[in-house]
Amino acid sequence: MKFEERMFKFLTQLAVVAAIPDIGKIIERANQEMPPAWPLPKHVCAAVGGGEKEAIEASIAIACCQISIILIDDLLDEDPRGEHHRIGVGSAANYASAFQTAGIEVVLNSNMSEKTKLLAIHIINSMMRDTAAGQEIDIQNPDNEEAYWQMVRAKSSPYFGAAFAVGALFGGASPELAYQMKKLGELHGEIVQIGDDLEDTMESPAGPDWGNGRYTLPILFASIVEHPERQLFLEIRKSVETVADLEAAQDILIRCGAVGYCLDQILWRYEQAKQMWSEFELDDRSPVEAIFLESVTPVWNLLGGLGEALPEDFRPNYGDVTLDAPVTAG
Incomplete structure (x- = not known):
């Protein structure tokens, strides 16, 4: 069975x-x-x-x-x-x-x-x-x-x-190892949430977040970061009724760095996670590695779909960067 x-x-x-x-x-x-x-x-x-x-x-x-x-x-x-x-x-x-x-x-x-x-x-x-x-x-x-x-x-x-x-x-x-795994799991949860936000925002037809005024991370970025198309994005976002409206808004998310910011946040956390589990005393690390690979693989695929090349050793040198300026993918 x-x-x-x-x-x-x-x-x-x-x-x-x-x-x-x-x-x-x-x-x-x-x-x-x-x-x-x-x-x-x-x-x-x-x-x-x-x-x-x-x-x-x-x-x-x-x-x-x-x-x-x-x-x-x-x-x-x-x-x-x-x-x-x-x-x-x-x-x-x-x-x-x-x-x-x-x-x-x-x-x-x-x-x-x-x-x-x-x-x-x-x-x-x-x-x-x-x-x-x-x-x-x-x-x-x-x-x-x-x-x-x-x-x-x-x-x-x-x-x-x-x-x-x-x-x-x-x-x-042991309780000590369980606590370490808890911290690793919390990091995984952040990866999942950011990934869900990215998927919900970039899917077609438009997901519910476009219509109910909710702020996924990409939408939040494009709404509060100063960039040339910010006002246009805010206007489009008020009423995403057609496929053309959705595509226009999603294109702005890519150009302004919102999608790149989310990708960077996910991949930075993935690098953190690898460092963490490499230091744990585990019988077998491969099941943990598989959990995280399953979460970040769609991100790699999305990055490739945007025409961006993923560096072999992707190690951004920042954590929760502020949204004061756009962070582009790649």
Whole structure:
């Protein structure tokens, strides 16, 4: 039986499914196209020497948390693709609470020591708290650089940090190594968020961020950085109704350096991550390397699509550069 199939079987046997049978339908829909974040604990567990049983349990605990987060996120964003359109707003909110309990249940029923269980629960609870705080910032639609990065580190980083840490704990890692993996996971979360922003902004047809006035990182850059086409961009952004409007706005994002800035931010974090995991005492680094390569490969492809050559040793010498001036790709 494949790992994904074993995960799905485990999910359907959770106590929360017996208590609220309709929750099983959400699990079935998620299983049809497994979210890429679900197997993260599996890879981390393998990296620290854990077995498949532990990897499945860790992945289930984190998957339950992510389902809860997405149910709430879709409600807050009024996402037209959200589950609340199928099951109703009330049930979506209720199921979100139920899935939080399911994640804790998996930890409590594991074979980890009581001390390790307590640490894992603390990590999960802290993640849910911090994510809620990040959601609150996101609701306010951050319109400046400081608020944007605050939102990313509160909304996106905690989940991935917890996924890495819980995977490590289930795999038998020490609390010290689990903490190191948590910091690495938080960095991965920043990469994922920036990548999602880039993809959502550059996709066609226009994503919801163009119509609801929200600031993805590329849109924020083009809106607040001084560049020759800033006013034109702001005018186009007010009403992106046609394909021509979208293409015109996206072309400005490329020319003004917004896309290049996002690419640089992702690749700089990738270099940081490589330095971090090279110093960890891991049984096998390849699963961790695979996680990050999966995240940055689309970035490399996008960079190539823009006609930019990626240096063999891409090491930008800055971190969270300010948006005072454009940073171009390449």
